[in-house]
Amino acid sequence: MAQPVDEFDLIARFFKPLARDMPGAFGLRDDAAVLRPEPGFDLVVSADAIVAGVHFFTHSPPEYIARRGLRVNLSDIAAKGAVPLAYTLTLQLPSETDEAWLSGFANGLSDDQQEFGLGLLGGDTTRTDGPLSLSINIFGQVTENNIIIRSGARVGHDVYVTGTIGDAYLGLAVEQGALELPEGQDRMALVDRYCLPQPRVFLGPKLVGYASAAADVSDGLIADLGHICEASVLGAEIGFSSVPLSAAGRRTVTDNQPLHLSLLSGGDDYEIVFTAPETVRDAIEAISRDSGVPITRIGRMIERNSAGQSVVIRDDTGNQLEVGNGGYQHFRRYE
Amino acid sequence: MAQPVDEFDLIARFFKPLARDMPGAFGLRDDAAVLRPEPGFDLVVSADAIVAGVHFFTHSPPEYIARRGLRVNLSDIAAKGAVPLAYTLTLQLPSETDEAWLSGFANGLSDDQQEFGLGLLGGDTTRTDGPLSLSINIFGQVTENNIIIRSGARVGHDVYVTGTIGDAYLGLAVEQGALELPEGQDRMALVDRYCLPQPRVFLGPKLVGYASAAADVSDGLIADLGHICEASVLGAEIGFSSVPLSAAGRRTVTDNQPLHLSLLSGGDDYEIVFTAPETVRDAIEAISRDSGVPITRIGRMIERNSAGQSVVIRDDTGNQLEVGNGGYQHFRRYE
Numbered sequence: 001m002a003q004p005v006d007e008f009d010l011i012a013r014f015f016k017p018l019a020r021d022m023p024g025a026f027g028l029r030d031d032a033a034v035l036r037p038e039p040g041f042d043l044v045v046s047a048d049a050i051v052a053g054v055h056f057f058t059h060s061p062p063e064y065i066a067r068r069g070l071r072v073n074l075s076d077i078a079a080k081g082a083v084p085l086a087y088t089l090t091l092q093l094p095s096e097t098d099e100a101w102l103s104g105f106a107n108g109l110s111d112d113q114q115e116f117g118l119g120l121l122g123g124d125t126t127r128t129d130g131p132l133s134l135s136i137n138i139f140g141q142v143t144e145n146n147i148i149i150r151s152g153a154r155v156g157h158d159v160y161v162t163g164t165i166g167d168a169y170l171g172l173a174v175e176q177g178a179l180e181l182p183e184g185q186d187r188m189a190l191v192d193r194y195c196l197p198q199p200r201v202f203l204g205p206k207l208v209g210y211a212s213a214a215a216d217v218s219d220g221l222i223a224d225l226g227h228i229c230e231a232s233v234l235g236a237e238i239g240f241s242s243v244p245l246s247a248a249g250r251r252t253v254t255d256n257q258p259l260h261l262s263l264l265s266g267g268d269d270y271e272i273v274f275t276a277p278e279t280v281r282d283a284i285e286a287i288s289r290d291s292g293v294p295i296t297r298i299g300r301m302i303e304r305n306s307a308g309q310s311v312v313i314r315d316d317t318g319n320q321l322e323v324g325n326g327g328y329q330h331f332r333r334y335e
Numbered sequence: 336m337a338q339p340v341d342e343f344d345l346i347a348r349f350f351k352p353l354a355r356d357m358p359g360a361f362g363l364r365d366d367a368a369v370l371r372p373e374p375g376f377d378l379v380v381s382a383d384a385i386v387a388g389v390h391f392f393t394h395s396p397p398e399y400i401a402r403r404g405l406r407v408n409l410s411d412i413a414a415k416g417a418v419p420l421a422y423t424l425t426l427q428l429p430s431e432t433d434e435a436w437l438s439g440f441a442n443g444l445s446d447d448q449q450e451f452g453l454g455l456l457g458g459d460t461t462r463t464d465g466p467l468s469l470s471i472n473i474f475g476q477v478t479e480n481n482i483i484i485r486s487g488a489r490v491g492h493d494v495y496v497t498g499t500i501g502d503a504y505l506g507l508a509v510e511q512g513a514l515e516l517p518e519g520q521d522r523m524a525l526v527d528r529y530c531l532p533q534p535r536v537f538l539g540p541k542l543v544g545y546a547s548a549a550a551d552v553s554d555g556l557i558a559d560l561g562h563i564c565e566a567s568v569l570g571a572e573i574g575f576s577s578v579p580l581s582a583a584g585r586r587t588v589t590d591n592q593p594l595h596l597s598l599l600s601g602g603d604d605y606e607i608v609f610t611a612p613e614t615v616r617d618a619i620e621a622i623s624r625d626s627g628v629p630i631t632r633i634g635r636m637i638e639r640n641s642a643g644q645s646v647v648i649r650d651d652t653g654n655q656l657e658v659g660n661g662g663y664q665h666f667r668r669y670e
Contacts, residue, residue: 026484026485026486026566029485029562029565029566030415030484030485030486030550030566031381031411031412031414031415031485031550031551032379032380032381032411032412032414032415032417032475032482033379033380033381034377034378034379034380034482035378035379035380036377036378042369042371043369043370043371043378044367044368044369044370045367045368045369045370045423045456045457045472045474046366046367046368046457047423047424047425047457047458047459047472048425048459049425049427049459049461049470050461051427051461051463051465053464054461054462054463055461076366076367077366077367079366079367080365080366080367082367088380088382088472089382090382090383090384090425090470092384092386092465092468121380122380122381122382123382124382124383124384124470126384126385126386126389126390126468127389128386128389128465128466128468129388129465129466130386130427130463130464130465130466130468131463131464131465133427133461133463133465133468135384135425135459135470137380137382137423137472139380140367147367147369149361149365150361150364150365150366151361151365215365215366216366227364230364231361231364231365
């Protein structure tokens with residue numbers, strides 16, 4: 001392995017180029033940075049850390065680790081209707097980290113900066129005896145007072161989800177050897193979906209003015225819709241067969257209802273679950289058509305039930321289905 | 336040790352109260368927060384992480400760890416002339432962390448929020464097999480286009496430093512057993528200074544309009560003045576005997592010039608080193624008097640010398656002194 005890299009050298013060589021287009025970053029050589037949303041816009045901030053062995057495999061390629069760190073954060077602000085501007089990165093590096101790793105990591109950040117239109121604003125790098133970790137703060141902007149929060153849902157509002165649910169969960173299960181799938185396109189599609197989240201960066205801002213509440217699906221569809229329910233002091237009812245699966249996902253869970261059900265609590269989807277009044281159904285359909293991203297109506301918001309269960313899943317005959325969490329816990333170990 | 340605490344429960348019990356006065360934090364139950372500087376102000380952002388065993392002793396009381404994390408960040412924005420508004424916290428907790436620890440940690444944050452006038456905006460908590468770490472992003476505001484950056488120094492500008500230099504370095508050396516001092520007030524003063532940084536939060540903003548460049552002294556006076564030199568493409572010349580020491584510091588280094596010299600590269604001072612034109616000497620003196628914080632003129636900015644050494648230390652007869660880094664490296668291990 002190559003020689004470890006000095007801290008200042010590391011910043012100058014690998015990170016300074018990532019701050020090139022951010023005048024307020026002062027070339028990463030100041031104590032702080034200046035960040036200015038455009039006039040008439042609110043600044044939206046979110047913070048998420050990812051740790052090796054907890055949120056990704058330690059042996060993952062550095063490009064993927066970098067992009068995962070950025071994308072889980074991009075997903076958070078996309079769900080709020082915000083357009084990304086910038087991010088800060090505090091990085092804890094195991095002492096054996098070498099130049100090749102750092103170069104790959106910086107390339108991953110650079111690619112995603114270009115893809116999603118944001119720049120590096122500042123940060124901090126520390127050596128650690130522990131696992132590699134990235135802590136990212138992301139900054140976006142949304143027109144004043146228009147952030148889509150979790151607490152805006154009302155009784156009778158429709159519940160929608162973007163894209164498809166469960167692929168990343170199945171992909172992770174395959175990677176961990178907990179689920180056997182033959183080599184082939186389905187396996188590849190599911191694993192890819194786990195390895196590289198696709199946050200809804202371009203779709204999210206289009207929901208401003210239509211969605212009454214939204215959250216990104218990172219903990220699982222039921223948990224994240226549950227967060228909207230908690231914040232809005234409501235319940236939600238969703239149709240099991242309405243939850244959109246990809247072709248690969250659908251083939252993989254055929255004849256295995258427990259596995260199919262577990263997709264709803266799987267997590268790592270990085271889709272957006274949101275609510276909207278019935279009156280904007282046409283507008284939502286148009287947004288889906290224009291953006292090329294499927295948006296599926298999966299249920300509606302209801303009063304909180306007395307049992308205190310916020311999200312109820314029903315089959316086509318109206319029977320309530322129980323969604324266990326057993327598979328989830330098992331799959332989530334990254335060893 | 337008590338039962339480890341569930342993630343959501345932890346946020347609700349220990350962190351939600353810290354976000355009480357921040358309407359844009361949405362009670363810490365959304366994906367993101369909204370942050371609004373006042374009209375006519377720029378938002379200033381800084382990010383700094385501290386890791387157990389690297390930046391503090393693992394056995395430090397949780398109150399001190401919390402306050403250290405916040406204060407090293409407060410120091411960064413104070414040096415830029417910004418008034419603190421808010422912060423985000425991503426916390427990596429060893430699995431054995433118990434309620435008593437968390438309660439102490441939250442109390443430490445709460446005390447400093449009150450002392451320095453800022454609130455918690457958001458964050459993320461993760462379990463880790465590695466050392467405890469805190470990654471903080473801090474947000475402040477400064478009147479538009481008035482941030483004090485590192486690159487504004489000019490030839491002939493005076494160099495100043497706030498407070499006293501070297502106490503924390505000596506305090507750390509005592510804590511590590513690398514320096515023997517009898518029990519007593521001096522020892523206590525130095526160790527205290529190391530344990531709880533006193534960032535110049537109230538003084539920093541007063542320097543706006545007077546200081547031409549500034550940095551906080553975290554890596555050491557020479558290194559941080561060196562950062563100003565680098566950014567301003569200049570050199571600096573400082574008088575060894577002008578560097579202000581506390582009474583305890585002065586007594587401790589008497590008759591030990593190598594130790595005395597090492598204070599200038601020691602670090603952890605969390606003072607502000609800044610430059611200003613000669614024309615504002617009276618104003619700087621008035622700021623010092625009004626705020627009750629000593630501000631000492633220690634040298635001046637010069638052209639870069641051909642040897643490429645940015646900071647030159649001279650004794651009272653004009654001879655250049657060599658400042659080694661040997662002691663520094665030794666003292667910085669936190670074991």
